[in-house]
Amino acid sequence: MPPPGGFEAIRYKRNLPLRGPGGVAILAGVTAISAFGFYRLGQGNLEQRELQREKVWSRLHLVPLLVAEGDRDAYRRDQAALAREKEIMKDVKDWEAGKSVYNNSRYRSRSAIAVI
Template identity: 45%
Template sequence: MSAIKYVQDGPPPGGYPAVRFSRSLPSAGPSARTLFAVATVLMGWGFYKVGQTNKYRRSLLFEKKESRAAIVPYLQAEEDLRAVAAVSHKVHH
């Protein structure tokens, strides 16, 4: 067997360049304060709109109840006429 000569690699003359290990990540979007402020404003606006819709629906319900209450006397009069007609029909037969 012949003698095999191994050569080990070493650093280059003057050494290796310095390794940069500091974090330099780009900004990942708005800050937490900005997100919280935007979410608060949007939720406030949403609650306002829900309140406005509830007021509108309440006014429609009130109008519906008032219109029904307005026709109750007419419906009662028709029912009274029907009852009188039924009684008078039974009496004559």
């Protein structure tokens, strides 16, 4: 026989927990995160462009200093080479130290002479 008060009710409904946010909430979250990411990307691009511009201008302003330093170094090297030539060729009669070995008046830089 059944117990007094009857049998317990049979649970036939599905008792599933909530499975997280809905589709609209997920879409809104992804959109917000993507918008923030694109904003940061744009800010980074602006900063990189400014850094590149700064680098170009700094190089532009340094070029005259580097050229002058190279000219001073070339002058010191020429003077040292002339002194060495005078020392080496001091016993040779009719030798003019520093005179071009080419018989024309066209200007040639030291680097062009070394290549020829």
